[in-house]
Amino acid sequence: MEDEKYTSHVESGAANGGPSAPPQKVSFWTKRKNHYKRFWWLHLLILIIVVLVVTLPLVYVGFPNIAQSQLNKSTLNITMQQITNPTPTSVQLAQMAIAGNPSSYHPNLDGFQAALFLEDTEPNIQPFGYIEIPPLHATRYTGITTNQTLNITNMDQFTAYNNLGLTTKTYRVALRGRTKLHEMKFPTTTVDFNQVVTLNGLNNFDGINVTNFQLFLTPQGPDQANLIGEILIPNPTIQAIEFGNVTFNVSVDGQNIGQSFLNNLMLMPGNHTYPLRSTTDQEAVIGLITSKYKDGILPLTLIGESVVYNGQHLPYFEGPLRNSTQHLNLNVGPALAQLGLNLGSLSGSNSTG
Numbered sequence: 001m002e003d004e005k006y007t008s009h010v011e012s013g014a015a016n017g018g019p020s021a022p023p024q025k026v027s028f029w030t031k032r033k034n035h036y037k038r039f040w041w042l043h044l045l046i047l048i049i050v051v052l053v054v055t056l057p058l059v060y061v062g063f064p065n066i067a068q069s070q071l072n073k074s075t076l077n078i079t080m081q082q083i084t085n086p087t088p089t090s091v092q093l094a095q096m097a098i099a100g101n102p103s104s105y106h107p108n109l110d111g112f113q114a115a116l117f118l119e120d121t122e123p124n125i126q127p128f129g130y131i132e133i134p135p136l137h138a139t140r141y142t143g144i145t146t147n148q149t150l151n152i153t154n155m156d157q158f159t160a161y162n163n164l165g166l167t168t169k170t171y172r173v174a175l176r177g178r179t180k181l182h183e184m185k186f187p188t189t190t191v192d193f194n195q196v197v198t199l200n201g202l203n204n205f206d207g208i209n210v211t212n213f214q215l216f217l218t219p220q221g222p223d224q225a226n227l228i229g230e231i232l233i234p235n236p237t238i239q240a241i242e243f244g245n246v247t248f249n250v251s252v253d254g255q256n257i258g259q260s261f262l263n264n265l266m267l268m269p270g271n272h273t274y275p276l277r278s279t280t281d282q283e284a285v286i287g288l289i290t291s292k293y294k295d296g297i298l299p300l301t302l303i304g305e306s307v308v309y310n311g312q313h314l315p316y317f318e319g320p321l322r323n324s325t326q327h328l329n330l331n332v333g334p335a336l337a338q339l340g341l342n343l344g345s346l347s348g349s350n351s352t353g
């Protein structure tokens, strides 16, 4: 070892040609220089490897994580929804949504299919349908417009979804999908799209009211209606829903007094009135106002009976509607007076007779 050292020392000293120069110093720096001159490619290679080892995980492991966590922070609000052309197995679903992206990344997402489901089916989710989300360029706020046929993939779940929509004030629906995310020069990464959207429900049609009507002594039209008027149905949601022909059973204190028909019902957002036709048992009505309800105000109970569109029953609307009860007071005094029947005289004749 020592021999070798010494020999090399002498050699490098000789190479520098000056025995007077401090041999060790010169030989060290020169050796380095020569070494780099000869092996620069090795150092470059090592540098490249080091850079790759450090940055590749950042790009291939770190970036997908960043992309996913940024996507996790995004929000989704549905601003318009239209459910039309219902069939026993599908509905036409048009909607507008706004995705909020608080991050400074503005990636592109490929189009993908998102499952719609109720969270109480997690972890083994049972989607009631799938929507096609179009390719997106995510900015701070991104509008997403879709309009497609929603095939019902799980009838029980779609019925449960409609039950929530009909009977609650607010409810949640979840979306889940997987897509590819592209951000500038970063490698394309696969991300999971998980969102929960809170929607207003119809709250059992709270505030429903017959705003005007007329009674007929002889039944009118093929449905034999003898009460024809208008019904106000408050709709505090962003949804327009085409139900088709809806029939309600009408009762007072559990006594059936007739049926109401809301034909071609397209429920619009907001407070609107719709045409109402009813078949009422007028004898039963007069019986009620001459005995218990002498002020002529009947406390009606409406229970959904059927929902039929183009001759086909829609069980996913019908079930929830049969499940939900609406109450409203109907003042029949003025309508009876129009027929020439005076409340006072009716109850008067009852009390005298």
Ligand SMILES: *[C@@H]1O[C@H](CO)[C@@H](O)[C@H](O)[C@H]1NC(C)=O
Pocket (backbone or CB within 6 Å): 065, 066, 068, 069, 072, 194
């Ligand atoms: C994104 O959210 C999901 C839950 O929805 C969670 O499991 C996952 O760890 C989150 N990913 C990141 C990178 O934050």
Ligand SMILES: *[C@@H]1O[C@H](CO)[C@@H](O)[C@H](O)[C@H]1NC(C)=O
Pocket (backbone or CB within 6 Å): 075, 076, 077, 098, 099, 100, 101, 141
């Ligand atoms: C969604 O609605 C919530 C509550 O109304 C609001 O705080 C949020 O900013 C909205 N997000 C978008 C993207 O519109």
Ligand SMILES: *[C@@H]1O[C@H](CO)[C@@H](O)[C@H](O)[C@H]1NC(C)=O
Pocket (backbone or CB within 6 Å): 082, 092, 094, 147, 148
């Ligand atoms: C959605 O598409 C259907 C069928 O093409 C069409 O009738 C309807 O008007 C569309 N709805 C919206 C909101 O664009």
Ligand SMILES: *[C@@H]1O[C@H](CO)[C@@H](O)[C@H](O)[C@H]1NC(C)=O
Pocket (backbone or CB within 6 Å): 148, 149, 150, 151
């Ligand atoms: C819905 O189902 C019909 C018939 O099964 C099919 O032709 C159609 O492509 C489906 N639509 C969607 C959006 O999945």
Ligand SMILES: *[C@@H]1O[C@H](CO)[C@@H](O)[C@H](O)[C@H]1NC(C)=O
Pocket (backbone or CB within 6 Å): 209, 210, 211, 212
């Ligand atoms: C229902 O409508 C009638 C007639 O317009 C009105 O007199 C009554 O106050 C309304 N009832 C409610 C609870 O709004």
Ligand SMILES: *[C@@H]1O[C@H](CO)[C@@H](O)[C@H](O)[C@H]1NC(C)=O
Pocket (backbone or CB within 6 Å): 207, 234, 270, 271
């Ligand atoms: C609808 O009417 C209810 C009262 O029945 C009221 O509270 C609500 O603000 C009204 N909504 C609209 C959109 O006018």
Ligand SMILES: *[C@@H]1O[C@H](CO)[C@@H](O)[C@H](O)[C@H]1NC(C)=O
Pocket (backbone or CB within 6 Å): 249, 256, 303, 304, 305, 322
């Ligand atoms: C509605 O009334 C009809 C006839 O009176 C009856 O057969 C039916 O069972 C009732 N439906 C409900 C949901 O109560």
Ligand SMILES: *[C@@H]1O[C@H](CO)[C@@H](O)[C@H](O)[C@H]1NC(C)=O
Pocket (backbone or CB within 6 Å): 244, 245, 263, 264, 308, 309, 310, 311
């Ligand atoms: C509702 O019933 C009427 C009368 O029977 C019918 O003409 C109409 O086509 C029905 N509407 C729907 C959407 O099925």
Ligand SMILES: *[C@@H]1O[C@H](CO)[C@@H](O)[C@H](O)[C@H]1NC(C)=O
Pocket (backbone or CB within 6 Å): 159, 160, 163, 319, 320, 323
């Ligand atoms: C009726 O309501 C009950 C209780 O909310 C629910 O469990 C059931 O699934 C509903 N039925 C339908 C057909 O919506």
